Amino acid sequence: MEEGDFDRITELWLDDGATPVSCVHPGWPVLSGRGEVLRSYALIMANTDYIQFFLTDVEISLTDDVAIVTCTENILSGGPAEDGAELGPLVGQLVVATNVFRRTSEGWRVWSHHGSPVIPEGDSEDEPDTAD
């Protein structure tokens, strides 16, 4: 992702024909199937000139063939530059992610990714998130 290598992203996602992948970007609805998911990454990468992930709180829950990896993604990113600037304004984002990986004959592949914004405590001017 940081290198903007779309082919590598494509390889990372599970492609077994029987179990569709799913992906939720922060604030987005669910995307289902490789087509929708990979198109979303192409779109995001087209609008991102710079992105860097600082992962913290990485935790792994593992069986023989499936792993769930949760982490905090401290993201610094910038869109395309305007007015001849070298880089657009940089934006920081705090995201938590749940990633489900499946072991295949070619290695671990992403079966599901769900990222969501972390809303700072005490920042709930409207309603608190009661439940889900």
Add this chain to the structure above:
Amino acid sequence: MEEGDFDRITELWLDDGATPVSCVHPGWPVLSGRGEVLRSYALIMANTDYIQFFLTDVEISLTDDVAIVTCTENILSGGPAEDGAELGPLVGQLVVATNVFRRTSEGWRVWSHHGSPVIPEGDSEDEPDTAD
């Protein structure tokens, strides 16, 4: 959840000692392990007098022992009443969820739940969610 039955929630979550569960409520950081997860449900239920889920877009991706279920949760909820009212104000929430289930000898159990708010398109007064 709608019936406020904490014991039933407790039974639904995986408890195998080897593979910790994880849970993300909308806007929250990651909670890891049965202790943290179940405490969060106790807290949410203590602050929720009324909650109803209308599930849509339910999609299942299934292997022998693991299933990923994604859905949209159209939630209507209300906190404790104030000033002697019968029910607090009702709040609508649009949440998407990724749920990972494991098949055990006692049936399917929740291994991971990740819920996040859906931010309506065109509602990004600040930054768009570029990526995760």
